[in-house]
Amino acid sequence: MDRYPREPSRRDVLRGALATGASLTLAGGLSACGSRSDVVRTAGGDQWRQFKGATLNFISENTAPTAAIAANIRPFVDLTGISVNIVTLELTALVQRVALDLASGRAQYQVVYADPYQVLAPYQRGLVDLRSLQADPALPDLPGGITDFIPTQLDAAGRFIDPGAVYALPYDAPTMIWQYRRDLFDRYRSRMANDLGFDPTPGGDRTWEEYFEIARWFNKNATSDVKYGTGHQARQHDSLMNDFSNVLWSYGGDYFDDGKEVGRMGSRDPGPCRLDSAAAIAGAEFYNRLLGIADPASRTWDWDGVGAAFRAGQLAMCPNWHEYAASNEEVLPGKVDYAPLPKGPAGTANMYGGTGVAISANTLPHERGAAWLFLVWATSPQTQLANLRSKAGGGTPTRTSVYELPEVRAAEKRPSPMPNMLTAAAVRQAWQSDRIGLRPKIPMWNECNTAIFTQLSRMLTGSGSPEEAMRSIKSRVDRIVARGWVA
Amino acid sequence: MAQAADSSPVLRRSTRPEAAAPKEPRIGFEGKMMVPGLILLAALSIVPFLALIAMSFSRVRLLGGVRLEPVGLGNWVRFFTDPDMWMSWLRTLIYFVLTVGLEMALGLGIALCLYRVLRARNILLSLVLLPMFAAPVIVGLLGRYLTDSTFGLYSWMLRSLGFSGDILGSPVGAFTAVVLMDVWEWTPLIALITLAGLSGVPQSVREAAAVDGAPGWMTLRYIVFPAISNVLLVALLIRSMDAIRYFDIIWVTTNGGPADATKIVPIRLYETAFRFFDFGYAAAIGLAMLAFSIFIARTFVRLLDTRGLTR
Numbered sequence: 139m140d141r142y143p144r145e146p147s148r149r150d151v152l153r154g155a156l157a158t159g160a161s162l163t164l165a166g167g168l169s170a171c172g173s174r175s176d177v178v179r180t181a182g183g184d185q186w187r188q189f190k191g192a193t194l195n196f197i198s199e200n201t202a203p204t205a206a207i208a209a210n211i212r213p214f215v216d217l218t219g220i221s222v223n224i225v226t227l228e229l230t231a232l233v234q235r236v237a238l239d240l241a242s243g244r245a246q247y248q249v250v251y252a253d254p255y256q257v258l259a260p261y262q263r264g265l266v267d268l269r270s271l272q273a274d275p276a277l278p279d280l281p282g283g284i285t286d287f288i289p290t291q292l293d294a295a296g297r298f299i300d301p302g303a304v305y306a307l308p309y310d311a312p313t314m315i316w317q318y319r320r321d322l323f324d325r326y327r328s329r330m331a332n333d334l335g336f337d338p339t340p341g342g343d344r345t346w347e348e349y350f351e352i353a354r355w356f357n358k359n360a361t362s363d364v365k366y367g368t369g370h371q372a373r374q375h376d377s378l379m380n381d382f383s384n385v386l387w388s389y390g391g392d393y394f395d396d397g398k399e400v401g402r403m404g405s406r407d408p409g410p411c412r413l414d415s416a417a418a419i420a421g422a423e424f425y426n427r428l429l430g431i432a433d434p435a436s437r438t439w440d441w442d443g444v445g446a447a448f449r450a451g452q453l454a455m456c457p458n459w460h461e462y463a464a465s466n467e468e469v470l471p472g473k474v475d476y477a478p479l480p481k482g483p484a485g486t487a488n489m490y491g492g493t494g495v496a497i498s499a500n501t502l503p504h505e506r507g508a509a510w511l512f513l514v515w516a517t518s519p520q521t522q523l524a525n526l527r528s529k530a531g532g533g534t535p536t537r538t539s540v541y542e543l544p545e546v547r548a549a550e551k552r553p554s555p556m557p558n559m560l561t562a563a564a565v566r567q568a569w570q571s572d573r574i575g576l577r578p579k580i581p582m583w584n585e586c587n588t589a590i591f592t593q594l595s596r597m598l599t600g601s602g603s604p605e606e607a608m609r610s611i612k613s614r615v616d617r618i619v620a621r622g623w624v625a
Numbered sequence: 626m627a628q629a630a631d632s633s634p635v636l637r638r639s640t641r642p643e644a645a646a647p648k649e650p651r652i653g654f655e656g657k658m659m660v661p662g663l664i665l666l667a668a669l670s671i672v673p674f675l676a677l678i679a680m681s682f683s684r685v686r687l688l689g690g691v692r693l694e695p696v697g698l699g700n701w702v703r704f705f706t707d708p709d710m711w712m713s714w715l716r717t718l719i720y721f722v723l724t725v726g727l728e729m730a731l732g733l734g735i736a737l738c739l740y741r742v743l744r745a746r747n748i749l750l751s752l753v754l755l756p757m758f759a760a761p762v763i764v765g766l767l768g769r770y771l772t773d774s775t776f777g778l779y780s781w782m783l784r785s786l787g788f789s790g791d792i793l794g795s796p797v798g799a800f801t802a803v804v805l806m807d808v809w810e811w812t813p814l815i816a817l818i819t820l821a822g823l824s825g826v827p828q829s830v831r832e833a834a835a836v837d838g839a840p841g842w843m844t845l846r847y848i849v850f851p852a853i854s855n856v857l858l859v860a861l862l863i864r865s866m867d868a869i870r871y872f873d874i875i876w877v878t879t880n881g882g883p884a885d886a887t888k889i890v891p892i893r894l895y896e897t898a899f900r901f902f903d904f905g906y907a908a909a910i911g912l913a914m915l916a917f918s919i920f921i922a923r924t925f926v927r928l929l930d931t932r933g934l935t936r
Binding site for chain 1: 796879883
């Protein structure tokens, strides 16, 4: 035994520090890997307060409805005692986060903005079938029931292949319609009618050829009012596929056989691409011609770009998402009006870009219950009505009952306290099952979509003819589909 | 025979008892001190690298935890037979040559001008260096606004010169724009490095050349350039490594369009990995990019080595 306690050497100190560091790291790592604790559920009492104290994370695209929900989350917190963190991202970033979150096996985001094409179709197995929660007697039911949702939207945004299962509740419903400067059409109507030989008033009876003629007329005769007759979201981006698809479908072309069903219910094996059909090529030829007289900046715009240019008074008309109405009314009050998109030889198609809200399958049982409360509340008629009135944005309802409310009906006419409702007449027509435009809901859509808008972009920049573009898309899409999808 | 072997001095030496000699530890103190660092390096770099190699021969499943399904050479065959990928490599090469070439030429020119300025050189240098301090994403956003057809300053200037198109709307215009944005941001770095090199050129040699009546271009050709060539090589190496990984500005301004005109390999890698979630194929692209980067780096390092700069 030493007579005096030994002074620790430098080596001992370093060894001790290393050991401490290692044990701390190990402890931290183990605690991180340990089992997660579910939220506490209080049995009995108020159904809405059984998960009081829980915290939910909701990841959403930075859309108008979520902006309204975020601005008006207080009623939900007061009703349930559940806190909600809302993360809003650009769609591509959202899809990345959701995919990686699903891969992690943990649900950092319990509530997910489930884009039908980029989240629902590829990761449907990572989402909860909401029927299990709807059937739970301890949880509140959907007010008005699931049949209160607009049927086409429930299928397109909420289901995948299985007609029974529901993976998401329709949450927003942006749809492409014809947006035009009513003031300019009023001013020039008779001159245009004389010059063009038809009544130019926008509506479902106008054809795409007439749309072209009207745009060209503005290019030549109204340059003191607007720079160009039409503008489009034709950047090499998802928006280009949306803009083009309206024309494609109205000319009778489609991406796959039985395209309506592939768009509405989805498919894992949609068969060969049909963009090499004569109708599809005719649609592409017209679209190429139309973009030839559109504002040249169209090739650099997505929906934000064309929306901003329209509001800036640069364009007389454009196809764009109906939820831009509120922004239009703010900048050009009373000067803008809305109609369904023109028809082609095969009819009218209005691209639907709606999305549902879903629950990650990685959530724990009580977390699922809390998330269900949020879904029920966020898609309830009362919340959708509040969103319509919201100053923070707000989309349009996805429930038929809301459209029947007297105050909502009244808001369809100016002066409207709910400016998005000014589009109601147009979107009501656009949402009819024979007019709604549904892109293919297939798991590998993201890659197919990229091939589509890339080749369209090549066509629009003169790097290939419409026929070459369509044939090229067909061969690429067939290759992508043949590779299949694993998730 | 055995006796003869025993009598061999070599063997005799080897059979000598060694107990007296102090035993060297297999891993010294320094080695032990390096272990945590090596473990960290393995965790951060070596393990992901090995995982990347494994992924490049697999199909990656995400749901329910990441799992690899072996697909053999499938991803690599696709990589070598994908015409779009080859076009992306070609664009990357053109982009690489243009940006690095322009930056070297302009950086050198600016440095030579600044070197001749005697008064307020620091103020001028600070102004020249400003673009370098902006994040590439900010440069992209700035470029997008400046080239916007509605309110962009450059668009307005070009319109007044008779250009009616949209800068980012045409393949050539978009490619040129993203190249110039990168050149705008990083030329100052080359100027700064070159200026440092110029400061090292002996004044006496320059004065001697002037006394001998050497014209300016001869002084540059035979005195200045040989003296700063090593510094230029280092600058070239730094910028080359960055140019291969160029991503932010293109992503913000053009997304790789129009008509794929600006879709260089890093953009394709990003979309394969994080838009299509085809991690196996993305791993193959990433490894090819790594090989290309190593090739470029080795080429420059070899050049530096021949000049004795790595010793």
